[in-house]
Each structure stands twice: as C-alpha cells, then as structure tokens.
Amino acid sequence: DAKTTQPPSMDCAEGRAANLPCNHSTISGNEYVYWYRQIHSQGPQYIIHGLKNNETNEMASLIITEDRKSSTLILPHATLRDTAVYYCIVSYYKLSFGAGTTVTVRA
C-alpha cells in the first residue's frame, strides 16, 4: 500500500554525501513526507519529515520539490553506521512502510 517509489539499493562512500531519492506523485495536500531508517535487526528510527518546505536537523536534510511529487533525503557526511534500509513514507495519519532503499556505506 506504499505510495512511494524508491531505488532498491545504493552505495555511498564514507565521508561523502548520500542523496536518497523518493517519488510520491500521488501525494495528497495534507500528507507529510517522512523518512525512517532501519539498521539491521533494530527498530526503525525516525530521521526527518516535512510538508512543503525543505527541512534540516542534526541527522539529515529533506528536500521536497515544489510540486511535492518527489523528495530527496541527504545524509551530509555518510559514515559506516549509516548503513541501513531507508524508508520514504507519505502519510497524514498512518505510516505504511514499503521496501525502502538499502544503503551501503563503504570505507
């Protein structure tokens, strides 16, 4: 039931920025874009969310296009500990997790 499309996997070099794309062309006006990640065998971890404007916190930046049909999560300086499955979710009330993007950070 996920309403987002993400690449199944991507690699990133340690210390470089990781840009994770997400398409959500059917997003409704009141739905937020959320990003979570799940490191192996752990519970999902909230990263960031936004509605229309770009957002930044201590973990990442979220860039949402003006038409809100796509977004990019930016991890500014990827470390090995950022290796995880990253989920992009559009939701007003209930989170629906898709397959996500498996990000592997390589030394």
Next chain:
Amino acid sequence: DTAVSQTPKYLVTQMGNDKSIKCEQNLGHDTMYWYKQDSKKFLKIMFSYNNKELIINETVPNRFSPKSPDKAHLNLHINSLELGDSAVYFCASSQDLPGGQYEQYFGPGTRLTVT
C-alpha cells in the same frame, strides 16, 4: 533510559500456545502502536491506541488482541499461535502534533518463532 522497551526480546513457542508481548514507553506519549515485520522484511501496522482507546485496527486475525492498561503500556496477546505468526513484532509510540504530523519511536523488537 530506554524510551520504548519490549519484553521478551526472543520468544520461541509451539503452535497452539497463547503468548503475550509487553511494551512500555517512558516518553509520555499518547499513542502507541504494534507493527509486524515478516520474513520478507515488510513492516505493517497492526494496531494503534491513543490514550488507551483503539484507533487503528488493521486486518489482523482476532487471535491477536492488544491491551492497554494505561497510556504508557500496550501489550499484545496472541491466542492459538500459528506458524505464520513467526515474525518480529515492534512496538512504537508517538506524541501527535497538530496537523497530523508525528514522529514514531520504535522499540527493539520481539522475535517470535512458532514451531
């Protein structure tokens, strides 16, 4: 201090048994959830409680019954366990913010194996 805790971490049991998984959050959140992550790694919501009131009940067999004694606890009781119930079960909580936005904090998970 652990924000969202679950017990037990591992649970191995036989088909037909009844078991419970406990969840506690010390974040003062109003809403708690149960999710199931199957072998294919898809994470699906099962239930959600807000201030001890059931607000989300997905298509889950009625063998699964959540119970919220207070807003800091949401337990999951499973009757007549089946092989297909084997999965990792995650508890989560959130403090709902205006406009439907919220951040969910997840527990470490309970790996249930039914033999």
